[in-house]
Amino acid sequence: MKAIQLIAHGTPGKFGLYDLPEPQPRSGEVVVEVKACGLNHLDLWLEAGGLPVQICLPRTPGSEVAGVVSAAGDAAGEWKPGDAVAVQSNVFCGECEFCLRGDDSLCLRGELLGIGRDGGFAEKVVVPARVLVRLPLGVDFAASAALTLAGSTAMHMLTNRTQVRAGDWVLAIGGASGVGSAAIQIAKQLGAHVISTGSTEAKRTLAKKLGAEFVVDSTQTSWPAEVRKLTNKRGVDLVIEHVGGNVLPKCFDCLARGGTIVTCGATAGREVALNLWPIFVKEQRLIGSYGRNRADFRATLEWAAAGKLKPVIDCVFPLDQTPAAFEKLRAREVFGKVLIKP
Ligand SMILES: [Zn+2]
Structure with a gap:
């Protein structure tokens, strides 16, 4: 072979x-x-x-x-x-x-x-x-191969490592990426208001098409301020993060009091400097997420079969x-x- x-x-x-x-x-x-x-x-x-x-x-x-x-x-x-x-x-x-x-x-x-x-x-x-x-019926080989790794990673982040309440504000970093594109769809299905980020007009358009209400331009250094403005300065309840590097500290600038950042990757760097003062004063959480378990994997395929998650x-x-x-x-x-x- x-x-x-x-x-x-x-x-x-x-x-x-x-x-x-x-x-x-x-x-x-x-x-x-x-x-x-x-x-x-x-x-x-x-x-x-x-x-x-x-x-x-x-x-x-x-x-x-x-x-x-x-x-x-x-x-x-x-x-x-x-x-x-x-x-x-x-x-x-x-x-x-x-x-x-x-x-x-x-x-x-x-x-x-x-x-x-x-x-x-x-x-x-x-x-x-x-x-x-x-x-499952209705999920072809291409859809499965396009969804089961990043899609189930997002499923694990949103339904296992954290829980989304209807009405929550969720920020999905990199809406045109594998994890980001699935996170937008899953958060939306769970009743959240979704904000995403994208570095080009085409990527931002895709994030909107997938269900993000707002998409900010990640090439502008002011993007965290944009996110705060969109939430009336309150910040978001949950950030789905997979970039690390200098993006992770900026996610804390977008986060509401009592909010959570869940991270599953570090494509832009694994070592990050954090200011702990606002994290404990605002009782925020940083949660790790690694891959998926059997239940997330099955759920991803079931959601795809039901048309709730599109590759x-x-x-x-x-x-x-x-x-x-x-x-x-x-x-x-x-x-x-x-x-x-x-
Ligand atoms: Zn084992």
């Missing part, structure tokens, strides 16, 4: 298209024939060698897989060849203290698909049966052009998701 493998880190990294042996499922595993796989910022970190974990090369990247079961090992449960599935990218052990209570985002032995083990930029991928979810797909590349897809994402020229279709 054909697979794209990263053979040396760099910007750009060195990739090759290889003919690898057909993967065989061991006990408890299934082989999934990949129909579509989403590209994520995580893949760029892997490429650049920018993740704080040990990576063994060569590695087949690709975390956001949708496809069809082509083979199942012993003890693979209900799964049989022909089943259309989505694959949860945080491959959890299912046995540790945290998995047993349903918090597989906290798994002690978790492994990321396409990072710690070979992923979906290939014709086939082998995964434990426990990470599969059946694709935003920028473009689709064939497998052999995966390095060009990395280049496009790196250039920040995308609206929504880039997909690979082997």
Whole structure:
């Protein structure tokens, strides 16, 4: 089978298209024939060698897989060849203290698909049966591959790590990004007033189309003041943040008393200086969020099937052009998701 493998880190990294042996499922595993796989910022970190974990090369990247079961090992449960599935990218052990209570985002032995083990930029991928979810009717492979990583990350942030009350003001950072575009839709469905940010007119238009009532221009240094003005100087109740760097402190400038910032990423930098005085005086919260658990993953697909969560797909590349897809994402020229279709 054909697979794209990263053979040396760099910007750009060195990739090759290889003919690898057909993967065989061991006990408890299934082989999934990949129909579509989403590209994520995580893949760029892997490429650049920018993740704080040990990576063994060569590695087949690709975390956001949708496809069809082509083979199942012993003890693979209900799964049989022909089943259309989505694959949860945080491959959890299912046995540790945290998995047993349903918090597989906290798994002690978790492994990321396409990072710690070979992923979906290939014709086939082998995964434990426990990470599969059946694709609901009305959700095709492309929609699944465009929603299940960033969409379920946003679902975890908005419905597990925090709760949104109807009438709350929610600020979704980067409304044209994977997490941002899903966060706008989920917050809106939960009855919130949504404000978003965007660096170009086209990105701001997309955020509005997805349901944001107001979208501020993030290239203007005054954007946090704009957010305060839109809320009559009160500030927002919740910020969905995934950028870090100098954006996170600015989110505190947008936050109401008693408000919460939930963060799931740090594409602009992992080290941030914070002024603690306003945080404790205003009794604000900063909450971490990492991936998703099984319930968030299922909910994302169910919401997609019900038409409540729509994927935003920028473009689709064939497998052999995966390095060009990395280049496009790196250039920040995308609206929504880039997909690979082997
Ligand atoms: Zn576990």
